């Protein structure tokens with residue numbers, strides 16, 4: 001088996017400003033919470049400036065007259081009293097903003113994924129999509145959450161502390177910070193490759209998730225073909241690549257941390273040394289030096305964190321490229337307006353369709369179905385049967401000709417309205433984790449218990465405990481039971497058009513008999529298009545449309561098509577089965 005790689009993210013990493021702008025736009029409805037958090041940071045900054053100013057004056061005054069309780073001390077104590085609640089509020093609001101953003105971005109990602117156009121989805125790996133929606137998003141949220149709840153307030157307070165310190169002694173402040181730009185530049189250089197490493201790491205993580213997903217989804221096949229070791233090797237290769245990128249990223253991040261400590265430590269040493277000298281020549285008071293030392297802690301916080309902020313932003317940029325690519329995947333078109341099923345026909349008129357980069361699968365396809373009629377679409381494998389019904393469900397869009405459904409052109413229907421008219425039962429039924437009852441109830445969210453019970457009975461499921469858990473994808477049921485649950489779900493939906501992709505093809509004779517009976521009940525009084533691979537399975541069908549190379553080559557009853565001795569006849573003869581029941 002070839003080693004498959006998830007295709008690289010097509011987008012270059014967006015700039016930090018772009019990431020930030022998009023984050024703020026997507027979360028614009030929480031702007032008031034963010035504004036309140038910033039306001040509290042400003043209040044905290046103002047309190048800090050007042051406190052150091054008062055401290056400065058109190059120390060100087062105390063030194064001169066030996067009294068502690070003066071006006072400045074009272075203001076200092078009052079400010080101290082307000083400082084804690086204001087910082088608490090600022091952090092609480094910052095964290096609240098981050099949590100709200102996290103929730104809304106996850107919501108938005110889920111909504112995007114559920115609306116992705118089928119054609120776009122076909123080109124994706126599910127594991128990689130899950131990784132983008134989960135791990136990449138968590139990285140972006142983690143970085144920006146931390147920024148808005150901790151780092152941004154720290155920066156605001158740092159700027160206020162810097163101004164206060166410049167006012168006390170601009171010489172001491174500027175001299176102490178002289179080394180800072182050089183170290184910051186070094187940090188920027190060290191952290192530069194982090195975006196690429198983050199992208200590579202997430203890509204490899206997506207690949208490993210994709211492989212794990214393959215193993216879980218195709219567990220029986222993987223076991224039957226002893227694919228465990230092959231998948232394991234591919235998985236190992238992907239996690240090896242992730243580890244390699246992680247090690248490179250960590251090496252850069254680790255170097256940022258001591259550089260950050262230097263950013264705090266060196267200015268403080270300079271303040272102490274140079275401050276003592278300035279005090280000795282009476283250019284600053286001792287209260288002034290002490291205030292600048294205190295302020296340097298608040299100035300130092302954001303400066304010391306510069307490397308960490310840079311590294312988390314660079315990581316977020318790498319992940320943002322992948323998440324934005326997911327968000328920007330085209331949604332399926334919403335279609336036209338609300339319509340009601342009116343006319344009689346389903347009409348395919350000279351319809352053509354090709355999958356991207358491939359020759360046409362459907363070409364000049366024309367056939368029609370009367371209301372209440374049950375037709376079978378037959379044809380050799382790959383002749384375009386499934387594609388035709390996917391066009392009818394608007395999962396893909398025709399490229400030529402016209403399709404109309406119950407009196408309206410398919411593009412005039414709203415997507416939801418169109419799909420409300422259709423019940424689909426496929427070969428490989430997808431059931432959701434939960435009970436049989438839950439799965440049937442999904443067919444019609446407003447159905448009563450009695451209606452659900454009736455659908456369960458009509459689908460011949462009454463002999464099973466309908467409340468028991470059926471496991472992920474219904475794997476604790478037999479194939480025939482799963483199909484009958486799907487039939488009950490379709491019955492409850494009670495849509496006027498049934499699309500059946502040969503739901504009995506994978507069943508043994510006994511299960512097939514049960515499912516066929518349930519299907520007959522389902523088809524009663526409804527228009528149905530049945531895709532049939534095994535011509536022996538055609539029962540209760542009014543007409544057969546035989547496809548060849550994407551065209552309707554022949555149409556008529558079984559007897560008529562047999563008498564024509566054409567495509568259908570040859571197809572029929574090539575199958576080893578008993579055809580006597582066709583057209584019962």
Ligand SMILES: Nc1ncnc2c1ncn2[C@@H]1O[C@H](COP(=O)(O)OP(=O)(O)OP(=O)(O)O)[C@@H](O)[C@H]1O
Pocket residue numbers: 122355356358361379380381382383384385386387388533
């Ligand atoms: N998502 C897709 N992307 C690209 N090509 C596709 C896709 N789905 C189907 N095809 C190709 O389109 C052709 C028609 O496929 P389709 O499933 O419609 O045929 P079918 O008549 O239903 O076949 P079968 O009887 O084997 O189920 C095939 O050659 C298939 O490989």
